[in-house]
Amino acid sequence: MTPRRKRLWTLIAVLAGLGLTALFVSKAFEKNLNYFYPPSEVASGKAPSGTPIRVGGMVSKGSVVRAQGSLEVQFVITDFAKDVTVKYTGLLPDLFREGQGIIAHGELKDGIFMADEVLAKHDEKYMPPEIAKTLKRQPDGTPADGSAPAGAVTR
């Protein structure tokens, strides 16, 4: 084996080892790498209770209830399998609206998620307002290409 060949194989071995290590480490820390839990994992008990967590899902249409004279707001987020009711007091991000994905940080208390922070999760789709309006005119409210509604949080 020439020294050059030896160096090449050493390099390949090092890269393979690194890749495997990265894979194992990411498997071990999967819980921390996931930024939020979808509502079904909260419902099935996969998400820890008694400690602050993040839940993410789509804000159900017509579920947003704002308290008069305060910043208190209550809404339901869904992953189209299970729902979680969220209560929050504070300013909401610009992208917060019904039908959009959001991520709330807080704790589950008596079946209601008491949030101390609400972030908007944007999806990867971009379009001009005119096209969005045309899509809205579809009777079932889903985009013409049959994909999930904008803002749906998918895995």
Added chain:
Amino acid sequence: MSAFFAMGGYAGYVWSSYGLAAAILIWNIWSALAAHQVARAAAQRALARSASTGPSAS
């Protein structure tokens, strides 16, 4: 025109992003040219030194 600069209320965010981008592009061009100038001047100095001490250096 003023609507263009207002960026629908996001002027501060949009223009600071583009300002940063311009700064990074200019820094890249300036620092690359400067690195070449510095290396060139150093090489020339080394050459002048080796010329004064004789042609053995190369």
Added chain:
Amino acid sequence: MGTWTWFHKLSSPPHCYRIAGQLIPWFAIPAALLIVAGIYGGLVRAPADYQQGDAFRIIYVHAPAAWLSLMCYTVMAVAAAVGLVWRIKLAHALAAATAPIGASFALLCLATGSIWGKPMWGTWWTWDARLTSQLILLFLYLGYQALRSAYDDIGKADRASAVLAIVGVVNVPIIHFSVNWWNSLHQGSTVLRRGGPAMPASMLVPLILCFFGFTFLYAALACVRVRAEVLRRERNAHWLQDLAGRRGRTESAT
């Protein structure tokens, strides 16, 4: 046979220095045209987004910066590996030339992402997988630069920093796929997406122009910086005398 001799010639410092010099305008001019056209398209011609309004225009500097930071790291790691295995000085020179460019675009990506995140997500920063791995990329670049500057001997700096560059390359696929592998706040890829780009042509074309413009800019910058790195490694070589304009020759090599 022809390509091999050409390649062999390129790997000789004087040829590399000359060819890199000749290539600069071929990269710099398209870069300038593409970036100006892309930014004009993105700021003026593209319609506002239906959700994000005009704030979405930050994507025209954010996404190409992100792409360049990843591409630069890949180029750097591959060049460092070639330099280590085949002992090619020029490969090390390319790796060293690429690092500061990549670092600056990693920083631009993080800064513009933060500026976009505040009005859209509602936060400047959060520790989700994409943001954290991109921050690690910036630290890898900075570590690479710091490691290089710790050595006086260029050869030693080349070999030590090459190991760091190669080790860090595992982070590149992690950054790209973090939004698919884990739940994250950051959205998935718009352009490189199953089912095609999720953007109409009026928004997509300026973005593609910016991607190519930034890439050409990298090539032009790398040419300039590679020449500087070659000079640093060849300080006493006799071919530099032609450069210095001795023996009555004018600057034919530049």
